[in-house]
Amino acid sequence: MYKATTRHITVTVTPTYLADQSKPDEGSWVWAYTVEIENGSREPVQLRSRHWRITDARGHVEEVTGPGVVGEEPVLSPGDSFTYTSGCPLPTPSGFMTGTYRMQGPDGGFFDVEIPAFxxxxxxERRTLN
Structure with a gap:
């Protein structure tokens, strides 16, 4: 489990290797990752977009941006959390991901929340990132 907190918004990520969807002999390894976003602030926030940096074992970096997560732009009231699961294929047997969520506060202003590197x-295998 990996965790980061920005402006009282805590993001926790738990990755899982999906052996049944991976094809190592064809150069494809697949992971699922479950993300929980908790609003520990005193104001509601809305997740508007995401930005991921995915790095494989060869050092190749892929950047992914887009609106919301899994087709949603959830509003989190104080004390609320939102959990979703997504996936990531890699052409190598290891790598890491990190990124940010763009959040919007009740005043209309935007701020970025850190997604912990995982x-x-x-x-x-031994974990390469703690």
Whole structure:
């Protein structure tokens, strides 16, 4: 589990290797990651967009941006949380991801919330990022 807090918004990520969807002999390894976003602030916030940096074991970086997450732009009232699961294929047996969520406050202003860097490693391998 990986965790980061920005402006009282806590993002927790738990990655899981998906052996049944991976095809190592074809150069494809797949992970799921579950994200929980908790609003510990005193004001409601809305997740408007995401920005991911995905790095494979060869150092190749792919950047992904887009509106919301899993087709949603959730509003989190104080004390609320939102959890979703998504996936990431890699052409190498390990890598890592990090990024930001763009949030909007009740005054209409925007701010970025850190997504903690998290490691994508095979279960039998040593973790490369803590």
């Amino acid at each position: 490691s994508l490693d095979l279960p039998e």
